[in-house]
Amino acid sequence: MRTGKLSVAKLGQITEPGRYGDGGCLYLVVAPGGTKQWVARLTIHGRQTDLGLGGTSNVTLAEAREEAARLRKIARNGGDPRTERRREKLSFAQAAHRVHEQLRPTWKNKKHADTWLATVENMLFPLSEIAR
Incomplete structure (x- = not known):
C-alpha cells in the first residue's frame, strides 16, 4: 500500500495488483487481472466499510476524489452513504x-x-x- 496523492500519469504506470492510497479515504484497487477500480474506505457508524466508486475507465481521478469527499462528509455527519446512494433519482x-x-x-x-x-x-x- 502506498501513501500520497496519485496522478493521472501514475495511474497508467500502476500494474501490480494491490491497493494504492490517494489520501482522503480514496484508494485505487488493482485486481490480479489488471482491472482498476476506485474504492472509498469509510467509517460508517463505527464500522470500516469499502464502497466501490467505479472503474478507472468510467470514473476519472477527479470524479473519484469528489465522490469520496462527498461520501466521507455524509459519514462524518452521522449519515450512511450507502443509503444516500440508493436514494431514488428523478428527473x-x-x-x-x-x-x-x-x-x-x-x-x-x-x-x-x-x-x-x-x-x-x-x-x-x-x-x-x-x-x-
Missing part, C-alpha cells in the same frame, strides 16, 4: 408527474388538475431541459 418531469398524482385528489375538478399539469409542462419543462 424534473418525473417529479412533477408524481406531485401531480399526489395533488389530484385535492382539486375540485379534473379541469384544475389538467390545468396545473399543462402549466408545469408548458412553462417549466423547457427550463428544466436548459438547466441540464
Whole structure:
C-alpha cells in the first residue's frame, strides 16, 4: 500500500495488483487481472466499510476524489452513504408527474388538475431541459 496523492500519469504506470492510497479515504484497487477500480474506505457508524466508486475507465481521478469527499462528509455527519446512494433519482418531469398524482385528489375538478399539469409542462419543462 502506498501513501500520497496519485496522478493521472501514475495511474497508467500502476500494474501490480494491490491497493494504492490517494489520501482522503480514496484508494485505487488493482485486481490480479489488471482491472482498476476506485474504492472509498469509510467509517460508517463505527464500522470500516469499502464502497466501490467505479472503474478507472468510467470514473476519472477527479470524479473519484469528489465522490469520496462527498461520501466521507455524509459519514462524518452521522449519515450512511450507502443509503444516500440508493436514494431514488428523478428527473424534473418525473417529479412533477408524481406531485401531480399526489395533488389530484385535492382539486375540485379534473379541469384544475389538467390545468396545473399543462402549466408545469408548458412553462417549466423547457427550463428544466436548459438547466441540464
